[in-house]
Amino acid sequence: VPEIADQDVFDGVMTVIKKHSSDQAACQSAGLDSHLLDDLHVNSARIVDVVLDFEDAFNISIKDSDIDRIRTVGDAVALVKELKK
Amino acid sequence: VAVFIGNDIVDLRGESETCHPRFARRVLTDYEYQEYRLSHDPHRYLWTAWAAKEAAYKVVRQSGDRRVFRPAAFEYRRCTGFVQYGGRSITTEVRAAPDYVVAIANLGSGQYTEVTRVIEGVLRNKSDRSILPCSGILPLESVVARHLIATILASELRCSSADIVVLKDQWGVPEAYVKGKRSCVALSISHHERYVSIAIGLPDNYPESKQRRR
Numbered sequence: 001v002p003e004i005a006d007q008d009v010f011d012g013v014m015t016v017i018k019k020h021s022s023d024q025a026a027c028q029s030a031g032l033d034s035h036l037l038d039d040l041h042v043n044s045a046r047i048v049d050v051v052l053d054f055e056d057a058f059n060i061s062i063k064d065s066d067i068d069r070i071r072t073v074g075d076a077v078a079l080v081k082e083l084k085k
Numbered sequence: 086v087a088v089f090i091g092n093d094i095v096d097l098r099g100e101s102e103t104c105h106p107r108f109a110r111r112v113l114t115d116y117e118y119q120e121y122r123l124s125h126d127p128h129r130y131l132w133t134a135w136a137a138k139e140a141a142y143k144v145v146r147q148s149g150d151r152r153v154f155r156p157a158a159f160e161y162r163r164c165t166g167f168v169q170y171g172g173r174s175i176t177t178e179v180r181a182a183p184d185y186v187v188a189i190a191n192l193g194s195g196q197y198t199e200v201t202r203v204i205e206g207v208l209r210n211k212s213d214r215s216i217l218p219c220s221g222i223l224p225l226e227s228v229v230a231r232h233l234i235a236t237i238l239a240s241e242l243r244c245s246s247a248d249i250v251v252l253k254d255q256w257g258v259p260e261a262y263v264k265g266k267r268s269c270v271a272l273s274i275s276h277h278e279r280y281v282s283i284a285i286g287l288p289d290n291y292p293e294s295k296q297r298r299r
Binding site for chain 1: 095112139153156157158
């Protein structure tokens, strides 16, 4: 299975986050350091939707304990890449 | 003597039923999921349980446990009014209105007061925002929450609302500063769509307080 490119993961992650963010303007300028709750205004309930959509979009399974690790866009990209290996 | 307080509000109209099909299964415990499936109003049950769990989580976080919220680690027991978490029972009161549900959880020794308002209704018009502290820096809902806290605390502590500043610590937990000094009053803020809810916990024997009792 070819390794998924960083840019593809980032784009896929941002597509999901945009769907659940209440601040579309912030999503337009989001980077790896953007914090999901504080910067992109994804509330705690929508974080769960983000995780479930990651599972569907990337065909992975994310444990509850791994959700702790998703604080920034970069954290999400790293987790998806790790679980896709 | 410490008191810990957590609240959470869900605007049921704003929280449409568009969440992921596996959302309920993911955030509810087995016990809760059974209740959800048997409920005559699963949508309301889901968000009631969610609010109770998140309110309890805020109490746990305020008391020093800094872990990230894992909804399925908290179990709401509607029949007892407790949320169970890691062997602890956290008293959690739920108030249901036609359009929203709000939960208030507390631990420790003290009294609390809770206020829920329509965000836009707190200010006569949006231009009022400019006269409030922190305006222009924080989103409207945060300004409104701070305005409510300052107004209520000023009444409790018999001081001016201008003496009260609400800041968040490094973990995002709100704290009240009265005349520049950090207060031992516990605070919790929640907002969702049209509504804002604030909860204030006053420890027993808090000297400056009139000890309003609910």
